[in-house]
Amino acid sequence: MMWLTWRQFRAQGIVAAALAVALGVVLLITGLNLAHLNSDSGGATCHGARACATAANAFINQLPGTGSVPVFFGTIAVIYLAPALMGIFWGAPLVARELETGTFRLAWNQSVSRARWLVVKLGVVGLAAMATAGLLSLFLGWWESPIFRAAALAGSDSAAVTRISPQLFGAQGIAPIGYAAFAFALGVTAGALIRRTIPAMAVTLAAFGLVQAAWPLWIRSHLITPLREYFAITPANVNELAIINNTQMIVRHDVEKPGAWVVSDQTVSPSGHLFSGPPTHACLSANASPNACNASIAALHLRALISYEPASRFWPLQWTETGIFVVLAMALAAFCAWRIGKRRLA
Amino acid sequence: MIWLTWRQFRAQSIAAGAFVVAFGVVLLVSGIKIAHAYSSAGVPGCHGAGACANAATTFIDQLRGSSTELIYYTGIVIVYLAPALMGMFWGAPLVARELETGTFRLAWNQSVSRTRWVVAKLGLIWLAAMATAGLLSLVTGSWASPIFRAGQLAGSDSVSLDRLAPQLFGAQGIAPIGYAAFAFALGVAAGVFIRHTIPAMAVTLVGFGLVQLAWPSWVRPHLAPQLRQYLPITGANVNELVVENNQFIVRRTIFKPGGWVVSNQTVNPAGRPFGGAPLQACVSGPQSACNAAVNTLHLRTLISYVPARGFWELQWIEAGIFVVLAAALTAFCAWWIRNRQLT
Numbered sequence: 056m057m058w059l060t061w062r063q064f065r066a067q068g069i070v071a072a073a074l075a076v077a078l079g080v081v082l083l084i085t086g087l088n089l090a091h092l093n094s095d096s097g098g099a100t101c102h103g104a105r106a107c108a109t110a111a112n113a114f115i116n117q118l119p120g121t122g123s124v125p126v127f128f129g130t131i132a133v134i135y136l137a138p139a140l141m142g143i144f145w146g147a148p149l150v151a152r153e154l155e156t157g158t159f160r161l162a163w164n165q166s167v168s169r170a171r172w173l174v175v176k177l178g179v180v181g182l183a184a185m186a187t188a189g190l191l192s193l194f195l196g197w198w199e200s201p202i203f204r205a206a207a208l209a210g211s212d213s214a215a216v217t218r219i220s221p222q223l224f225g226a227q228g229i230a231p232i233g234y235a236a237f238a239f240a241l242g243v244t245a246g247a248l249i250r251r252t253i254p255a256m257a258v259t260l261a262a263f264g265l266v267q268a269a270w271p272l273w274i275r276s277h278l279i280t281p282l283r284e285y286f287a288i289t290p291a292n293v294n295e296l297a298i299i300n301n302t303q304m305i306v307r308h309d310v311e312k313p314g315a316w317v318v319s320d321q322t323v324s325p326s327g328h329l330f331s332g333p334p335t336h337a338c339l340s341a342n343a344s345p346n347a348c349n350a351s352i353a354a355l356h357l358r359a360l361i362s363y364e365p366a367s368r369f370w371p372l373q374w375t376e377t378g379i380f381v382v383l384a385m386a387l388a389a390f391c392a393w394r395i396g397k398r399r400l401a
Numbered sequence: 402m403i404w405l406t407w408r409q410f411r412a413q414s415i416a417a418g419a420f421v422v423a424f425g426v427v428l429l430v431s432g433i434k435i436a437h438a439y440s441s442a443g444v445p446g447c448h449g450a451g452a453c454a455n456a457a458t459t460f461i462d463q464l465r466g467s468s469t470e471l472i473y474y475t476g477i478v479i480v481y482l483a484p485a486l487m488g489m490f491w492g493a494p495l496v497a498r499e500l501e502t503g504t505f506r507l508a509w510n511q512s513v514s515r516t517r518w519v520v521a522k523l524g525l526i527w528l529a530a531m532a533t534a535g536l537l538s539l540v541t542g543s544w545a546s547p548i549f550r551a552g553q554l555a556g557s558d559s560v561s562l563d564r565l566a567p568q569l570f571g572a573q574g575i576a577p578i579g580y581a582a583f584a585f586a587l588g589v590a591a592g593v594f595i596r597h598t599i600p601a602m603a604v605t606l607v608g609f610g611l612v613q614l615a616w617p618s619w620v621r622p623h624l625a626p627q628l629r630q631y632l633p634i635t636g637a638n639v640n641e642l643v644v645e646n647n648q649f650i651v652r653r654t655i656f657k658p659g660g661w662v663v664s665n666q667t668v669n670p671a672g673r674p675f676g677g678a679p680l681q682a683c684v685s686g687p688q689s690a691c692n693a694a695v696n697t698l699h700l701r702t703l704i705s706y707v708p709a710r711g712f713w714e715l716q717w718i719e720a721g722i723f724v725v726l727a728a729a730l731t732a733f734c735a736w737w738i739r740n741r742q743l744t
Contacts, residue, residue: 070603116643117650129614140606148599252599253494257416260486268475297442297459305463 056167056175064180067145071187078133079194085126086198092117093201101208111208118202127199127215134191134226138234139263141184146242147255149176150395154250163395173392181239181384188235192227210313219316219369221271228373233380238263240387247391270376276318278375281362286310288322288357290349296338304334306352308359314366325356402513402521410526413491417533424479424537428544431472438463439547444554457555464548473548476541480572483537484580485609487530492588493601495522496738500596509738519735527585527731534581542573549659553709556658564712565661567617574716579723584609586727586734593734622663624722625707625715634667634700636692642683649679651695653702659709670699 061068094100096117097110118124153159163169206216218227225234241263246255286292288308295307306322324330337351364372407414439445442460447453464470499505509515552562564573571580587609591601634653641652651667667675675698682694707715 066600113643116641144599144603253490254412256602257490272471295462297462307462 056171057179060176060179064145064183068183071141071183075187075190078130078191081126082130082194082198085121085123088121089123089198089201092121093205104208107208108210111205114201114205115209115211123202127202130191130195130198131223131226134188134195134231135267137188137191138184138231138238139260139267141187141235142238142242142259142263143256145180145184146239147246147259148252149180149243149246150391151246151250151252151255154246155252159398163398169396170392173395177240177243177388177391181236181388184235184239185232188231189229192229192231195226196228207314217314217316217366219314219364219366219372221275221316224271224275224316224369224372225267228370229377230373233377233384234267236384237266237380237387240384240391244387244391247394275372275376276362276364278372278379279364279368281318281364283360283362286359286361288352288359290353293349293352296348296352298334298338301334301339303332304338305332306330306357310359310361312361312363312365316364318362318364320359320361323358323360325358330355330357402517403525406522406525409522410491410529414529417487421533421536421540425540427472428476428540431469432544435464435469435544435547439551444547444551447554453554454556457551460551461548461555473545476544477569477572480534480537480541480577481613483534484530484577484584485606485613487533487581488584488588488605488609489602491526491530492585493592493605494598495526495589495592496734497592497596497598497601500592501598505741509741515739516735519738523589523731523734527582527727530581530585531578534577535575538573538575538577553659562659563657563661563709564659565707565709565715567621567661570617570621570661570715571613574713575720576716576723579720579727580609580613582727583612583723583730586730589734590730593737621715621719624718625711627663627705627707629703629705631668632702632704634695634698634702636695639692639695642691642695649677649683651675651698651700655702655704655706657704657706657708659712660706662704662706664705666703668701668703670701672703675700 093114096114097106101107101110150159153162162172165172203216203218206213215223217223224230238259242255242259245258245262246252249255249258286308288306292308293306294309295305297305307320308322310317310320322330335348335351335355338348439460442463443456444453444460447456496505499508508518511518549562549564563569570576584605588601588605591604591608592598595601595604632653632655634651638653639651640654641650643650652665653667655662655665669675669677677698680691680694680698683691
């Protein structure tokens with residue numbers, strides 16, 4: 056059964072290995088260059104916050120010229136796409152092709168029981184999918200470690216170096232492993248239910264895409280309750296002031312939470328309600344002086360209520376999310392096993 | 402032949418139609434909200450550069466962080482992905498499925514000649530792919546037009562509002578139509594060569610992806626007529642100053658709202674690329690002394706850029722090239738199908 060699985064998986068496995076090796080080579084070459092730059096700018100051996108921040112900034116400023124930015128975002132795109140592609144090309148045809156071509160009559164009529172057939176096929180290919188995703192994530196983690204270390208030293212709060220932000224989170228750590236398992240199981244289930252390969256591929260793509268789009272928006276922030284914090288809004292830290300229709304005023308402040316994922320940021324009045332106006336008289340008048348306007352806003356005693364996940368929650372969120380997706384994958388696999396076991400060989 | 406094409410294409414077209422309608426509804430609902438915010442921020446009737454810039458900035462700030470921003474980026478992703486998906490799901494199985502299952506022996510042995518079979522199937526679905534891509538581009542483009550107009554009024558330097566920027570260019574105007582034609586033809590050609598559906602889908606995806614990745618960096622800069630401009634670098638307007646080992650990097654980042662800065666090089670007064678030893682004042686000394694020292698170097702920035710008004714010319718050129726490539730691939734496929742032995 057192991058040999059059979061390998062023989063039927065051979066083409067896909069070789070293609071995936073070739074692509075992974077190609078990406079690995081690119082990351083190796085550019086990553087060694089980055090590590091070299093980092094040690095050159097003294098990032099590795101600096102002492103003291105100031106010296107380290109200076110060294111880190113020197114390193115970061117050189118990054119655009121090294122062509123690292125496209126490599127970084129390209130690799131992240133590949134890591135986001137990989138689970139979907141594995142679900143489509145490895146998962147969907149697994150059972151659907153047997154059903155579509157009728158070869159299930161041969162495959163499930165052997166001395167090897169259907170359960171064993173399914174367990175070995177799902178297990179081997181599923182583990183291969185998880186291993187591929189994990190390997191890609193490991194490559195990226197190694198490659199980006201100098202950049203993230205420098206960003207932390209320089210106190211940067213750019214979204215491009217915040218590991219826990221929605222844009223990066225799914226391509227880091229062990230999350231891609233969970234996604235790969237889920238996408239693969241989703242593909243197999245779609246194939247078992249729809250019984251045609253290409254529609255199963257389309258459905259897997261659509262379903263997995265929806266889950267990936269909806270998850271960071273609506274579910275991830277509820278996995279661990281975010282921390283809430285109030286900030287006083289003073290004229291110094293207002294970075295957005297807009298008056299709309301002369302009846303509404305939007306005041307937003309600068310959020311400084313390096314490394315954290317700010318889930319929501321609302322401006323509230325002293326009574327705790329959402330503040331949306333009306334505009335103060337000093338800001339509304341035609342010849343408003345900025346000082347008078349700022350003073351009037353200070354007098355409103357507004358506060359910013361932000362709910363955020365701090366950087367320290369990165370690994371707990373990763374484990375939680377991966378765990379949930381792996382459990383979902385197992386549930387789907389169990390459902391497939393039940394469904395295939397029930398099917399009559401007519 | 403038209404009925405047959407429709408009957409074999411029915412499922413895919415219904416799926417695509419349902420998706421386009423669903424996406425269109427989302428855009429419609431969101432578009433009404435944007436139009437409302439646009440007029441209430443006072444952008445349509447503003448007079449004067451300053452007032453217009455203020456109104457435009459107010460409008461854009463209101464949209465930041467809301468669902469509108471999410472729809473904006475999702476729309477871009479969808480318009481970029483649509484040609485690839487159509488190539489994979491419509492193009493690759495077209496001929497490959499006939500070859501794989503052996504039904505080509507029936508399909509190409511009818512009274513309808515093979516040429517007519519190819520023309521009808523390839524032509525009709527080609528048109529459907531181009532129409533779908535064009536519709537998606539039109540719908541997202543008109544949804545986003547207030548945002549782009551406000552971006553230009555506000556003189557924004559955000560690359561996510563520059564129509565010509567590589568990240569956005571391929572998702573607007575008529576370029577997606579060209580991409581869809583090419584991806585579809587690539588899918589059919591892959592199916593013809595590989596003769597198995599799923600590998601053909603994989604090859605189409607990878608091939609089209611590689612072309613899309615390489616195109617903006619290596620081919621597109623040569624398509625558009627570019628303008629060159631020299632701008633002075635002073636200590637005050639330097640954006641990037643790096644002193645390290647024996648390297649001295651001085652850069653000034655230039656923005657061309659709505660345009661595309663293809664290359665940006667720092668040159669010395671003689672016009673050669675600047676690569677000098679670090680100035681002593683910048684290695685050890687206060688920022689003001691370093692600024693003054695940079696002034697004495699009389700450096701300039703040489704940028705090569707495509708201005709905003711070159712957008713449509715570049716769109717037509719690019720769409721045209723991709724359509725020609727697609728036609729060439731299709732002609733090859735037609736020739737191959739005509740001459741294949743029916744064994």
